[in-house]
Amino acid sequence: MxxxxxxxxxxxxxxxxxxxxxxxxxxxxxxxxxxxxxxxxxxxxxxxxxxxxxxxxxxxxxxxxxxxxxxxxxxxxxxxxxxxxxxxxxxxxxxxxxxxxxxxPAGTVGLHRAFEDAAHPLIGPIYPYCLPASHALLNPVSAAYFRRTREELWGKTLENLTPAGDADRVEWKKLEDGFGKMDEWIRASGEGSKYLMGDVLCYADMWMAAYLLWLKLVLPGRWGEIASWHGGRWGTLLQNLEKYETVL
Amino acid sequence: MxxxxxxxxxxxxxxxxxxxxxxxxxxxxxxxxxxxxxxxxxxxxxxxxxxxxxxxxxxxxxxxxxxxxxxxxxxxxxxxxxxxxxxxxxxxxxxxxxxxxxxxPAGTVGLHRAFEDAAHPLIGPIYPYCLPASHALLNPVSAAYFRRTREELWGKTLENLTPAGDADRVEWKKLEDGFGKMDEWIRASGEGSKYLMGDVLCYADMWMAAYLLWLKLVLPGRWGEIASWHGGRWGTLLQNLEKYETVL
Structure with missing residues (x-):
């Protein structure tokens, strides 16, 4: 069995x-x-x-x-x-x-819950960029469902969702600053810490990596810039987690 | 020495x-x-x-x-x-x-940082209640300084800061809901968990307790209600930490 x-x-x-x-x-x-x-x-x-x-x-x-x-x-x-x-x-x-x-790790389930509540608003600016780009990669039956539900939720067509011009500069900077706050949390863990809990991966790192991988997969043209933010922290994080991307 | x-x-x-x-x-x-x-x-x-x-x-x-x-x-x-x-x-x-x-505890400095960033907006409604009540307890030289700086920051006299009537009901409920979110984090740590990391105190518990003790000290008339919120979680927390209130 x-x-x-x-x-x-x-x-x-x-x-x-x-x-x-x-x-x-x-x-x-x-x-x-x-x-x-x-x-x-x-x-x-x-x-x-x-x-x-x-x-x-x-x-x-x-x-x-x-x-x-x-x-x-x-x-x-x-x-x-x-x-x-x-x-x-x-x-x-x-x-x-x-x-x-x-x-x-031991005792950190509640702290992880607080982490998610703190981190989610920080990655908020990601959606207007990644939703239209994700739609373009879905199979037709999912793409139609995705368009309908997301356009209802956002009150805009997917084509009008991604910020352009000045709005792009403002929203993209907000996203960078959001990751900047998460970089501060990781640095607070200690000099040269790789992960939020120091040397050992935890769910919070995978949470951050999942949004970064989404950006990398659906907006490959902007990944180089993101990978270089905060001393290259995010490029290194995805490299370190690449072995856990496997699809079984 | x-x-x-x-x-x-x-x-x-x-x-x-x-x-x-x-x-x-x-x-x-x-x-x-x-x-x-x-x-x-x-x-x-x-x-x-x-x-x-x-x-x-x-x-x-x-x-x-x-x-x-x-x-x-x-x-x-x-x-x-x-x-x-x-x-x-x-x-x-x-x-x-x-x-x-x-x-x-080991590796949780960064998670604690995220906890503070998530928790601080949740206790936001506390200030319009506790600032005027604290002012009344300060020594005269501090009271004058406190009034001037807080009235500048809030753009209101201390006498006009505390919500009354309908605004009181709305803001007080926001405060209760904020502690409700923290109660969810603690409950996520496991069935019957006393503290955010389960059975052992951590800085995050002291952080929450410090705001609760502020409420208890400056608004004693409302403490009974707060102590009973969320199954009595907060009354019990302050009791458990009472031995660490000592002034040396």
């Missing part, structure tokens, strides 16, 4: 298919822990029915109150557990596979 | 004198680590000259660009170090006295 974890991800036309920052957090986590898993690719319009079939809980409600099902999600045949939401998946695999390297 | 740490704090007319949330963070920290120290009380108008005398660096700049000196500050005769800013003081005493209980 297969005991490998089933990891549900959203495909694109990129060679490795993976592109979504939220599911990349889980991919980094599973690969870092060295867990056996297989990826099942789910197009956007099928996410809800797949989640309902295997008994995942909705991660939140839609604005109109209906349940909202999202990926990443994993199903672990060893325990029968089905978990959605990348932070919950990280806490689950840490608790279930304590002999593997920790994603959130 | 005296080797006890000198801890510079701001006095009030309260029996124990201590009242400032920022210096309370350091008081909790020094007492928790069991370090020998003595408190030197400095009135607001004297903070800058005292800091300059003992060679402390300004913690930031004023809006007009001039250096801004703040308490808490410590001077440690054992090493000659003079440190201002409660988070920096915590990192310093952890590094200098590693045989004592940790304020920021």
């Amino acid at each position: 297969a005991t490998e974890i089933v990891f549900y991800d959203i495909p694109s036309s990129l060679p490795n298919k993976a592109w979504s920052p939220n599911t990349l957090k889980t991919r980094y986590a599973l690969n870092y822990k060295g867990l056996a898993y297989k990826t099942v690719w789910v197009e956007y319009p099928d996410i809800e029915s797949v989640c309902r079939q295997i008994g995942a809980a909705p991660t939140r409600n839609k604005p109109d109150g209906r349940p909202h099902f999202t990926l990443p999600m994993i199903h672990d045949p060893s325990t029968g557990a089905t978990i959605a939401d990348s932070a919950k998946i990280a806490a689950y695999v840490d608790a279930t596979y304590p002999d593997r390297p920790s994603l959130m | 005296a080797t006890e740490i000198v801890f510079y704090d701001i006095p009030s007319s309260l029996p124990n004198k201590a009242w400032s949330p920022n210096t309370l963070k350091t008081r909790y920290a020094l007492n928790y680590k069991g370090l020998a120290y003595k408190t030197v009380w400095v009135e607001y108008p004297d903070i800058e000259s005292v800091c300059r005398q003992i060679g402390a660096a300004p913690t930031r700049n004023k809006p007009d660009g001039r250096p801004h000196f703040t308490l808490p500050m410590i001077h440690d005769p054992s090493t000659g170090a003079t440190i201002a800013d409660s988070a920096k003081i915590a990192a310093y005493v952890d590094a200098t006295y590693p045989d004592r209980p940790s304020l920021m």
Whole structure:
């Protein structure tokens, strides 16, 4: 009987298919822990029915109150557990596979929660850049769903979402400054620290790396600049995590 | 030769004198680590000259660009170090006295920095309540300084700062919800966790406790309600930390 974890991800036309920052957090986590898993690719319009079939809980409600099902999600045949939401998946695999390297080392689950609440506003300017660029890489059935839902949410066409001219300079600088704040946190960990907890990777690093990899995959023309921000911190981070990008 | 740490704090007319949330963070920290120290009380108008005398660096700049000196500050005769800013003081005493209980356990300095950036906006509604109430407890020379600087900063008289009526209900609920988010972080640490890192106190708990103790000291009439929020979490937290309120 297969005991490998089933990891549900959203495909694109990129060679490795993976592109979504939220599911990349889980991919980094599973690969870092060295867990056996297989990826099942789910197009956007099928996410809800797949989640309902295997008994995942909705991660939140839609604005109109209906349940909202999202990926990443994993199903672990060893325990029968089905978990959605990348932070919950990280806490689950840490608790279930304590002999593997920790994603959130002892006692840091609550601090990681605070990290996410502090970091999410900092990467806010990423969406108007990455959403239209991601749309262009989706398979047609997902692209149509993605356009409809994102244009509803933002109240703009995808074509009008990405800042241009002066607005581009302002928003791009905000994004750089947001990563600058995260660079401060990492430097606070100690002289020459590579990661937020010093020398050892943790889930928060994978969280930051997932957004950086999204930028690199969908906006390759701007990656060189981003990689050089803050003394080259972000280029080095993605290089260090490249071995955990594997798609199984 | 005296080797006890000198801890510079701001006095009030309260029996124990201590009242400032920022210096309370350091008081909790020094007492928790069991370090020998003595408190030197400095009135607001004297903070800058005292800091300059003992060679402390300004913690930031004023809006007009001039250096801004703040308490808490410590001077440690054992090493000659003079440190201002409660988070920096915590990192310093952890590094200098590693045989004592940790304020920021291994690798969590950067995560603590992120915690502060996430938590500070959550306690934002506290100021319009606590600033006028604190002013009433200061000694006259500090009270005049405090009124002038806070009224400049907020663009309102202290008498017009505290929300009343509907605004009170809205702002007070925001404060409760802010602590509600911190309660979520603590609960994420595990079933029945007492502190943000589970069973062991860390600097983040002292950070939250310092603002709660401020509320309790300057707004005693509202403490019963706050103590009962979130299943009594905050009343219990202050009780657990009461032994670290000592003024040496």
